[in-house]
Amino acid sequence: xxxxxxxxxxxxxxxxxxxxxxxxxxxxxxxxxxxxxxxxxxxxxxxxxxxxxxxxxxxxxxxxxxxxxxxxxxxxxxxxxxxxxxxxxxxxxxxxxxxxxxxxxxxxxxxxxxxxxxxxxxxxxxxxxxxxxxxxxxxxxxxxxxxxxxxxxxxxxxxxxxxxxxxxxxxxxxxxxxxxxxxxxxxxxxxxxxxxxxxxxxxxxxxxxxxxx
Numbered sequence: 001x002x003x004x005x006x007x008x009x010x011x012x013x014x015x016x017x018x019x020x021x022x023x024x025x026x027x028x029x030x031x032x033x034x035x036x037x038x039x040x041x042x043x044x045x046x047x048x049x050x051x052x053x054x055x056x057x058x059x060x061x062x063x064x065x066x067x068x069x070x071x072x073x074x075x076x077x078x079x080x081x082x083x084x085x086x087x088x089x090x091x092x093x094x095x096x097x098x099x100x101x102x103x104x105x106x107x108x109x110x111x112x113x114x115x116x117x118x119x120x121x122x123x124x125x126x127x128x129x130x131x132x133x134x135x136x137x138x139x140x141x142x143x144x145x146x147x148x149x150x151x152x153x154x155x156x157x158x159x160x161x162x163x164x165x166x167x168x169x170x171x172x173x174x175x176x177x178x179x180x181x182x183x184x185x186x187x188x189x190x191x192x193x194x195x196x197x198x199x200x201x202x203x204x205x206x207x208x209x210x211x212x213x
Contacts, residue, residue: 007074007098010105017056017107029104036097043100045117047078047091050103051110061109067092068106075099078118093118110166115185120178127176127185129192132169137202139168145203146170148196 013026032039053061067077067090076093094100094111103111115124129149133142146162149172153160161173176185193205 006101007072008102008105015054015056015107017053017109019056019058025105025107028107028109029101032100032104033097036100039100039111040095040097042113043094043111045093045095045119047080047114047118047121048094048103049091049112049114050106050108051112052107053109054107057109061107064108065089065091072102075102078121080121091118115182122181123178124180124182124185125176125178127174127189129172129174129189130165130169131172132165132167141202142168142170145196145200146172148200149192152192152195 010026010029013024013029015025016022017025017028050064051061052064053059065082065085067075071077071092076095076099078091078093079088080091081087082089091114092099092103094103113126114121115126115128116122117125131142131145131149133139150160150162153172153174158174161175163171163173165171190205193203197203197205
């Protein structure tokens with residue numbers, strides 16, 4: 001994409017980010033542009049948390065909640081105090097194509113959504129089930145567990161959506177209406193997980209410590 005068509009100043013476009021397939025940063029940015037209609041719909045007004053891999057996926061990347069130093073003034077920021085970090089965090093809001101391209105230029109190969117939007121940050125509108133395999137269980141078993149979960153959610157009249165997690169497992173998401181807290185949604189997800197664990201010996205339900213974004 002020509003810099004004349006975007007506010008982004010590109011760097012190291014020939015850098016190979018996926019060595020096995022020899023995919024460059026330029027190709028990642030091109031992919032983001034092609035997927036922008038769907039990506040921006042999902043990212044809109046949700047504080048973003050990044051996993052960046054400036055030296056490619058074969059090298060160690062880093063996790064980033066705060067907008068990095070040098071963030072352009074036109075990138076929208078959502079500031080919120082984090083009890084976990086004990087300081088104010090400046091989250092990126094990826095609401096437009098230029099910001100998405102800029103994230104691609106940062107080698108942000110994983111863009112994680114928060115389960116609530118900036119204007120209702122304490123009230124989730126999504127419930128997340130994270131299905132991760134541990135040896136000797138593999139991805140086939142993950143698929144079977146996801147189907148078991150779907151059946152249980154269908155029986156409750158809840159529409160669910162599945163996606164790969166970007167690593168080794170799957171995420172199952174349920175949209176929910178306003179009025180719930182994160183405690184409500186965590187307790188619901190844990191209840192369903194416990195029920196599934198009682199039905200299958202390969203499933204273990206974990207209830208993580210309550211953590212503010």
